[in-house]
Each structure stands twice: as C-alpha cells, then as structure tokens.
Amino acid sequence: MATVLPLAAQTQHAWAVNDLLAGSGGSSPARRPDSLFSRDYLHLLADDTQGILTSPLRWERQEWLLAGGLTGLVAGVSVLDGNTKTEAQEERTPELDQFTKQAQRFGSTYSFLVLGGFEAYGYWAKDDKAKAVAMDGVTASIIASGIIAPVLKFTVGRVRPSTATNTFEFRSFSGNDSFPSGHTTQAFAVASVIAAHYDQWWVQGVAYGLAGVVGYSRIEQNAHFTSDVVAGAIIGTVVGRAIVHRHDRAKPGALALAPFFGGHAQGVMLQKEF
Numbered sequence: 250m251a252t253v254l255p256l257a258a259q260t261q262h263a264w265a266v267n268d269l270l271a272g273s274g275g276s277s278p279a280r281r282p283d284s285l286f287s288r289d290y291l292h293l294l295a296d297d298t299q300g301i302l303t304s305p306l307r308w309e310r311q312e313w314l315l316a317g318g319l320t321g322l323v324a325g326v327s328v329l330d331g332n333t334k335t336e337a338q339e340e341r342t343p344e345l346d347q348f349t350k351q352a353q354r355f356g357s358t359y360s361f362l363v364l365g366g367f368e369a370y371g372y373w374a375k376d377d378k379a380k381a382v383a384m385d386g387v388t389a390s391i392i393a394s395g396i397i398a399p400v401l402k403f404t405v406g407r408v409r410p411s412t413a414t415n416t417f418e419f420r421s422f423s424g425n426d427s428f429p430s431g432h433t434t435q436a437f438a439v440a441s442v443i444a445a446h447y448d449q450w451w452v453q454g455v456a457y458g459l460a461g462v463v464g465y466s467r468i469e470q471n472a473h474f475t476s477d478v479v480a481g482a483i484i485g486t487v488v489g490r491a492i493v494h495r496h497d498r499a500k501p502g503a504l505a506l507a508p509f510f511g512g513h514a515q516g517v518m519l520q521k522e523f
Contacts, residue, residue: 280499285368285384294388297492301392304491319483327476330416334475337468349466356432356463360390360439378446385492386442393488394435398481402426411471429480430473436463437485445493460485 279296282289308316355363364386371380406421407428408414419425440460444453464478473481 330474353466356436389438389489393438433464433481436460441489
C-alpha cells in the first residue's frame, strides 16, 4: 500500500488550485519579462487576459460565494443611490468642484503618469519591484478599465445621474454608460497593484486614499451614482491583486501548495518554479 505524504516535493500529475480571477486555464501563468516594451510582454498580456476573463469557468463554491457577496454589496449600496446623490450635490462648492476635477484625473491620465514614473525609476535605479509595479499596473488597467468596465457599461446601459429621471434607469446597449465607474476602476486597479507590491502601511494608505478620492470626485461631479463607484472599486481591486498574484506565482523561486494524484498515492505537494 502506498504511503500518502502530507507534503511532498514532486512536480508530476499536479492539479493547480485556482484563486479568484488568478487562474490560467489550468496552466502556469507566464512570467514577467524584463521590460514592459519587450515582445514577451504581449504574450504575458494575452495570457493574463485569457486567465482573468475565463476564471469564472473554474470557480468553486468559495469563489462563487465571494462573487455573490460582492454583488450583493453593490446591490445594497444602490438602494442608497438617491440619498447619496442628493447629499453630494447639496455639498458642492466652486472650490470643491475645482479640486475634484483635478483629482478625478488620477483615474485617467494621471494614473498612467504614475505608472510611467515607476517604470522610469525602475529602469534608472535597476529596481525590479518598481518595474513590476509598472508592468502589473498597465496589465491590470488594460483588463479592468479597458475590457471589463467598457463591456459592463455597454451591456448594463445605466443612465448617468446628471440625466436620469430615477436611480434605476437602465437601457442596455443604448450607449448609456454610468455603471461601473471607469475612472474608479482604473484608480483602484493601479492602487491595488502598488499596495500589493509595497507592504508599508503609508504607501498602501496613499494609494487607496487617492483612489477613494477619485471615486468621491465622480459622485461629486454628478457623473456616477455611489453604486457605480463601489462596483468600479471592486473590479479594479480584484483584477489588480489577481494580476500581481499570478505573476508572483510564476517568478523563479515561487512556492505554491497543490494537491497531487499519482498511482495509488494522493497528497499535497510543494511546487517551486525554476
């Protein structure tokens, strides 16, 4: 009778455990290339896009419960959209308007300037972590705010608060695009990547704080309902952290636990990338 090892250093007949949005169709995620501008980056981007967009096909009970809980959170917030819209508009001032008009750009052009800064610093200082932030941030931005958010906007067709007659006005495939907030999605995608790479509390606080200001700015500007912003924050955060997790799993020396099945033996193995 074969002995079952609770932890074995084996590499055959492995079945990878999929995490929320971080799976890769049963294959190992591609590793980060040396440069964001290399040909290998296009392969990485394609691999990540396929892995993220098809991940629900591999979800198990825990992932579905998490997704359901996040969906329920957005639905719960939507009940308060009318009240939060009224309060935000009553508090508007010319000075606050000027501030939020600038702050919301951290969900568009400014976010790419931030990533460009990380790339430039990483190249100049030979800092691999900074270059990884730039690469992961661009990848998360393309997938979250360049693919997922636009598809949801077009499909859901929520009318923006500036023109909506009520908070639940939806016209699918009509060009109305309030849900989710694209600026917030972008801001949180970048913030979550930065926060995942740097464990200093103040770095994470600044990153998520700026992203939160972007979300508030979109509400204050009457461009989005609160639930649009919450949905964007969730999408950006989940995608950003999933991208970092995928790439960290694939880098040399990374360790991962996975069940294995071989012959008459079953157990848990420790995998290491080389």
